[in-house]
Amino acid sequence: MSTGITEEQVREIARLAKLEFEDKELPVFADELENIVEMVEKLEQVNTKNVPGTYHGIVLDSVMREDKAEEGTDRDELFSNVKETEEGFIKVPAMIDNGEAGA
Amino acid sequence: MSLLDHTLEELHQMLVNKETTSEQIMEEVFRRIEETDEQVGAFLTVTKEEAMEKARQMDKEGIDENNVLSGLPIGIKDNIVTKGVLTTAASKMLEDFVPIYNATVMDKLEAAGMISVGKLNMDEFAMGGSTENSAFKITRNPWDLNKVPGGSSGGSAAAVAAGQVPVSLGTDTGGSIRQPAAYTGLVGMKPTYGRVSRYGLIAFGSSLDQIGPITRTVKDNALVLNAISGEDEKDSTTHPGEAPDFTEGIGESVKGLRIGFPKEYVNEDVIDPGIVKAVRAAIAKYREMGAIVEQVSLPHSDYAIASYYILASAEAASNLQRFDGIRYGYRAEDAKTLEELYVKTRSEGFGDEVKRRIMLGTYSLSSGFIDEHFVKAAQVRTLIRQDFEKVFENYDMILAPVTTTTAFNIGGRIEDPLAMYLADLMTVSVNLAGVPALSVPCGFSNGLPVGMQLIGKHFDEKTLYRAAYAFEQATDHHKQKADLNGGEAK
Numbered sequence A: 001m002s003t004g005i006t007e008e009q010v011r012e013i014a015r016l017a018k019l020e021f022e023d024k025e026l027p028v029f030a031d032e033l034e035n036i037v038e039m040v041e042k043l044e045q046v047n048t049k050n051v052p053g054t055y056h057g058i059v060l061d062s063v064m065r066e067d068k069a070e071e072g073t074d075r076d077e078l079f080s081n082v083k084e085t086e087e088g089f090i091k092v093p094a095m096i097d098n099g100e101a102g103a
Numbered sequence B: 001m002s003l004l005d006h007t008l009e010e011l012h013q014m015l016v017n018k019e020t021t022s023e024q025i026m027e028e029v030f031r032r033i034e035e036t037d038e039q040v041g042a043f044l045t046v047t048k049e050e051a052m053e054k055a056r057q058m059d060k061e062g063i064d065e066n067n068v069l070s071g072l073p074i075g076i077k078d079n080i081v082t083k084g085v086l087t088t089a090a091s092k093m094l095e096d097f098v099p100i101y102n103a104t105v106m107d108k109l110e111a112a113g114m115i116s117v118g119k120l121n122m123d124e125f126a127m128g129g130s131t132e133n134s135a136f137k138i139t140r141n142p143w144d145l146n147k148v149p150g151g152s153s154g155g156s157a158a159a160v161a162a163g164q165v166p167v168s169l170g171t172d173t174g175g176s177i178r179q180p181a182a183y184t185g186l187v188g189m190k191p192t193y194g195r196v197s198r199y200g201l202i203a204f205g206s207s208l209d210q211i212g213p214i215t216r217t218v219k220d221n222a223l224v225l226n227a228i229s230g231e232d233e234k235d236s237t238t239h240p241g242e243a244p245d246f247t248e249g250i251g252e253s254v255k256g257l258r259i260g261f262p263k264e265y266v267n268e269d270v271i272d273p274g275i276v277k278a279v280r281a282a283i284a285k286y287r288e289m290g291a292i293v294e295q296v297s298l299p300h301s302d303y304a305i306a307s308y309y310i311l312a313s314a315e316a317a318s319n320l321q322r323f324d325g326i327r328y329g330y331r332a333e334d335a336k337t338l339e340e341l342y343v344k345t346r347s348e349g350f351g352d353e354v355k356r357r358i359m360l361g362t363y364s365l366s367s368g369f370i371d372e373h374f375v376k377a378a379q380v381r382t383l384i385r386q387d388f389e390k391v392f393e394n395y396d397m398i399l400a401p402v403t404t405t406t407a408f409n410i411g412g413r414i415e416d417p418l419a420m421y422l423a424d425l426m427t428v429s430v431n432l433a434g435v436p437a438l439s440v441p442c443g444f445s446n447g448l449p450v451g452m453q454l455i456g457k458h459f460d461e462k463t464l465y466r467a468a469y470a471f472e473q474a475t476d477h478h479k480q481k482a483d484l485n486g487g488e489a490k
Helices: A007-017 A025-045 A075-081 B008-016 B022-040 B048-061 B104-111 B154-161 B178-183 B218-228 B273-288 B301-322 B338-349 B352-365 B370-394 B417-422 B428-433 B461-474
Strands: B043-046 B073-077 B115-120 B167-172 B187-190 B210-215 B258-262 B292-296 B397-401 B437-445 B448-456
Touching: A007 A025, A007 B352, A025 B301, A025 B352, A025 B370, A025 B417, B008 B022, B008 B218, B022 B043, B022 B048, B022 B073, B022 B115, B043 B154, B048 B115, B073 B154, B104 B218, B115 B154, B154 B167, B154 B178, B154 B210, B167 B178, B167 B187, B167 B218, B178 B187, B178 B437, B178 B448, B187 B218, B187 B461, B210 B218, B218 B437, B218 B461, B258 B273, B258 B370, B273 B292, B273 B397, B273 B437, B273 B448, B273 B461, B301 B352, B301 B370, B301 B417, B301 B428, B352 B370, B370 B397, B370 B428, B397 B461, B437 B461, B448 B461
Parallel strands: B073 B115, B073 B167, B258 B292, B258 B397
Antiparallel strands: B043 B115, B167 B210, B187 B210, B187 B437, B397 B448, B437 B448
16 A cells, blocks of 8 residues: 555644644655655555554563652642742633634 | 873773873863864763863762762763753753753662763654754764764764763664664664664654763773663663673683574665675684674565665654643744644744654644554564564674665765665664674774674673774774874774
């Protein structure tokens, strides 16, 4: 299967990845992505019937630790890289776009 | 001769004999950085005051005779978090990020008495093979300032090759320690997955990433790996139990050692003849020393790049979701909604290569493509791992080139991302299989260093150090030094 990635597809992937591109960047990205995707589609040649996937660096069982409380990190310290705070909370713009920007 | 031309063991002996002090060693480090880093560009952050203070403290308390690394300097790749010290991963996204905690490797180095002298340049978020993807600066290869030092741990390699520090830490997801080590004539270890804690390593591909040392000599490398290895309750993928002493086999003969040489890695259509020649000479040297070297096959090698770029990019797309402008790092201004804040922050904060990988990863994970891409790549990864396991049924180690060419010109590949990816041909399989591999200098081609990699069984770094040390003692490649004044390699 060949791909032919369209600018529309690039826009959709970007939306999923929470990125945006200028219109003039879209064709360049579509081309680059298409080249890369064509290269990786070489994998179709490999017979992987009944082959399990490897998703980890090494085979591991679940690692458990004792469920006991430990001292947490100080809130002020945790906030040391936060750009904007108010009364001990992180300040962000409106969560829901209700048409009244900044509401 | 500079103090820093000595090995770590020699420096330690000099400290114990009071022929020098930790303070004097640090002074030499910072003198050398000041003298050469305008040309080389290895460091993003230099922590002179803190390092000098620690060195003086160490001298006052007295050097620990039993601790070979105490009072000695090290440089750290900038994707390893350092408490109170700017950590950027060479990204605009983290241009002002000062971590409130240390990576486990930093705590371990500190416990061993090593003193960090600063943070080293790299490709943004470790994505790249030339260090040109840094948001901040270009790093140059000390062997030829027009060439790249490799990447992504290019700063880590350049700093050691330029004699600024005797050792540095790098990270390797698809070759990012071994390739720069090869390009700069150094020894670089990608340990077995799980050998070194990844806690505090800014994640790229979590099933592939490992931290490892870059040094001039094999023994120095083993000594530093000793210090940073081991189980860590903060990283559930670390190998349980105590790590062995990696210097143990050093000095033992390689007589009878069974080495496999993959036939897929001698294709002169893809690999520079000069590199194949140097690696063949290394094979001859091993045979001369009594090792048995035979041709083997890693039949799925052709598919490694494809499998790697899908899996690494998918993991990256997921890992890099955390950069959203809320809790730390860059935050776009004037966003009116939260959604806009995320999108603007990420679009302005990430560089092109990082975006490319996030896009590829997101594509591979999106509905309609996940089976064809992501699941398929994971299945091929199994076959690649099995290729290695099969060879290791009959061989102790695999010997292969690291790179397809020697260091290339700055600007030479940056416009062609695919060419940059394809050059990772011989390094990525190792990460997919999770096995350890040590890049070792094995000669020169047109005046530039060539590296070979010794690839081992899971958790058998010891055999690699033993074999590399024997080769190092039998050759003088590691004694060559980059001449920053533009002269020919001596």
